[in-house]
Amino acid sequence: MFAQKAVIKGIILDENNVPVYGANVTYKDTGTISDFNGFYLLEIPSNEDVLITFSHLTHKKIEITVNLSPAEDYQLNPVMSTSVEQISEVVITGRENRRVEGVLTISPRLAQKMVGANAGVENLLATLPGVNKTDELSTQYAVRGGNYDENLVYVNEIEVYRPFLIRSGQQEGLSFVNSDLTSNVDFSAGGFQAKYGDKLSSVLDITYRRPVDFGASVDLSLLGASGSVEGISKDGRLSGILGIRYRDNSLFVEAKQTETNYRPKFADAQTYLTYKFTNKFELSFLGNVSINDYNYRPLTRQTNFGTITNPIALQVYYEGREEDRYNTYFGALKSTWVVSDNYTAKFIGSLYQTTEQEYFDILAEYRLGEVNTEIGGEDLGEVTFTRGIGGQLTHARNDLDALILNIEHKGNLALEDNYIEYGLKYTREDIRDRVQEYEIIDSAGFSIRPPIFPPNNQPYEPYTSPIEPYTDVRALNDTQIDRISGYAQWSRKTNVGNSELWMNAGVRAHNWTVSGKNITSTTQTVFSPRAQVSLKPDWEMDMLFRLSGGVYHQPPFYRELRDSSGTVRPGVKAQQSIHIVFGNDYSFKMWDRAFRLNSELYYKHLTDVNPYTLENVRIRYRANNNAVAYAYGLDLRLAGEFVPGTESWVSLGYLKTEENIDDRGYIFRPTDQRLKIGVLFQDYVKVIPSLKMYLNLTYNTGLPGGSPSYADPYNYQVRLPDYKRADLGVSYVIVDDSKLRETGWLKPFKEFSIGAEIFNIFDVQNSITNTFVRDVYTKVQYSIPNYLTPRVFNVKLSAKF
Secondary structure (H helix, E strand, O other): OHHHEEEEEEEOEEOOOOEOOOOEEEEOOEEEEOOOOOEEEEEEEOOOOEEEEEEEOOEEEEEEEEOOOOOOEEEOOOEEOEOOOOOOOOOOOHHHHHHHHOOEEEOHHHHHHOOOOOOOHHHHHOOOOOEEOOOOOOOOOEEOOOOHHHEEEEEOOEEOOOOOOOOOHHHHOOOOOOHHHEEEEEEEOOOOOOOOOOOOOEEEEEEEOOOOOOEEEEEEEOOEEEEEEEEEOOOOOEEEEEEEEEEOOHHHHOOOOOEEEEEEEEEEEEEEEEEEOOOOEEEEEEEEEEEEEEEEEEEEEEEEEEOOOOEEEEEEEEEEEEEEEEEEEEEEEEEEEEOOOOEEEEEEEEEEEEEEEEEEEEEEEEEEEEEOOOOOOOOOOOEEEEEEEEEEEEEEEEEEEEEEEEEEEEEEEEEOOEEEEEEEEEEEEEEEEEEEEEEEEEEOOEEOOOOOOOOOOOOOOOOOOOOOOOEEEEEEEEEEEEEEEEEEEEEEEEEEOOEEEEEEEEEEEEEEEEEEOOEEEEEEEEEEEEEEEEEEOOOOOEEEEEEEEEEEEEOOOHHHHEOOOOOEOOOOOOEEEEEEEEEEEEEEEEOOEEEEEEEEEEEEEEEEEOOEEEEOOEEEEOOOOOEEEEEEEEEEEEEEOOOOOOOEEEEEEEEEEEEEEOOOOEEEOOOOOOEEEEEEEEEEEOOEEEEEEEEEEEEEOOOEOOOOOOOOHHHOOOEOOOEEEEEEEEEEEEEOOOOOOOOOOOOOOOEEEEEEEEEOOOOOOOEEEEEEEEOOOOOOEEEEEEEOOOOEEEEEEEEEO
């Protein structure tokens, strides 16, 4: 029977090479709909003329007649043009599914082109309301008052992880997500469905591209290089894409206040392969190898701070170096079996391993003094009077080896107007961790003890306590965590009068057991019910209202189980958050162009909170559920063609989040960033449309500045200065779809462009944390800002074949 059939498949594109979602592909009374990537697959009779019709609400209809051999796998990629007919009513189609779910879809092509110090998908997220990044070299982001560990990241439905021991953005290197391979980017900032995992803040759902033809790309700049190659077999069964990246952050580090000998090496390789055994069953493989070397030897640093009338400077002279290495290996197999027209089953197995080392011995000898402000003086800006001197020795020999195994089954079942999804997952986490680090502080020849020791009453009482480092952490942990989690959810679309209503309800369950060497085995279970309702009234305006929320749990990962002394506490509970999100999407026309205004009002009530402190991008938990917290805010985003033929947006977010530790009263959470304004803007020169401009603007009010070691955070409720940054990119397109070259050396290129980038145009001194230094004379402890990257120039070349 199969031999009497043939298959026609491909990707439906519009005139801008953007996939068309929700296009109908039919012959006679049989048909299918293109997915989010524009992909479609349709079985048709063989050895006869078959009329295939491609239709979409906003595009002109295409009719093509084909005659295929038995069992032939034929590829056809039609391009649909925009209909010139005006429609009086906007109709919700399959393309609106993500909008109904409260998920924002972002163009991956925009992620590739948008300028940023660490360009990629995460750089694009930083322009959205409710998403905050405080270090341009880091790919980590905080969403609506959460921290970096509270965000889910999926690639082709497979959860991915980030390294454990990263302290600063300049150590971090590359994000797991490779923008060159990406075909779809979905993001939800809260109130997401039960099918997504157990985290408190957000979901980033990435889909890697499935090739339909041979292609290659390369990007070169002073910050590194990336390249990709993709192809498909003649019979269309096997397809694959490979991406390789290399990153060098020395351009940024050399521009900082700290003079260093810096040798960064960040590289990775990723591949996504798919083999279609039959038209009903396929197997895919996602693999990643990442090798990050960080060799850092600081030399000197001078930071000026204080006021105009009382300027102060910190001068530091370093000895020693830091050698870090982060190697990660990831492999995942995913099978998809279309059992019937109504039921699809998926089986996923993944293995993630990371081996990390963090070795450093750095001696910092500093002096704190007054700065000469005499204009015209030979020593203008130099320290003329020393208030205090001291030294600090930091040492670490930290090693971590983590192995994470996942086995998962998912199913999708359609029953008339009802859509049911379920999943069951087993996870095994095996972590071996050695923590050995200390800090010795010396001030004017006296070693400073940690304040936990009894007071020194010399000379009246002899002091016999041994000399101890200011901080000292030593631990050897062998920890295993077994998890069983699952979900079930139901969705339905119906009508209320002439209005359309979407409903979704589901529940997640998560059971985990912590065990290991010298650890008392502990088992806990949590349940997380969630729901969504979306209504599109029968109005002339294209307006959609959405209410979502539920209970969200975050069972502790290893990092959350380890306290500041390095001890694993297996009894740490899952943090719990109750979300309520009310959203509105309004699509309209302005200047005869399409625009959309997204707004969301949210509230979170958090219990069993595990307090933490932030050191750059490193999170240190107390491993104690001794706090409650809340977060509320408003997110607004206006997106559309501010310039014809381009997509830009303006974002505005307001957030307030506070926590109450041990019932002492509410104080700022470390991520309490009140006001956020983000602008992503594209433009081109009207008379030279090949000359394009990309502008990325961010303004955030300052984060809480943190507190010194052993200090009470209730006594340090000051904020860092506001974060202000503008990045500009200019490119000239030599070859693209509208300027293909038929002769000469440019003939092989589908796209070819050159450009220049300016990071931090206005050279604003943004800071991420404070260094706390004592003045031995006045006994004052100063908070000295650690500044981020200044203005940096870059050149770039991009090509596609």
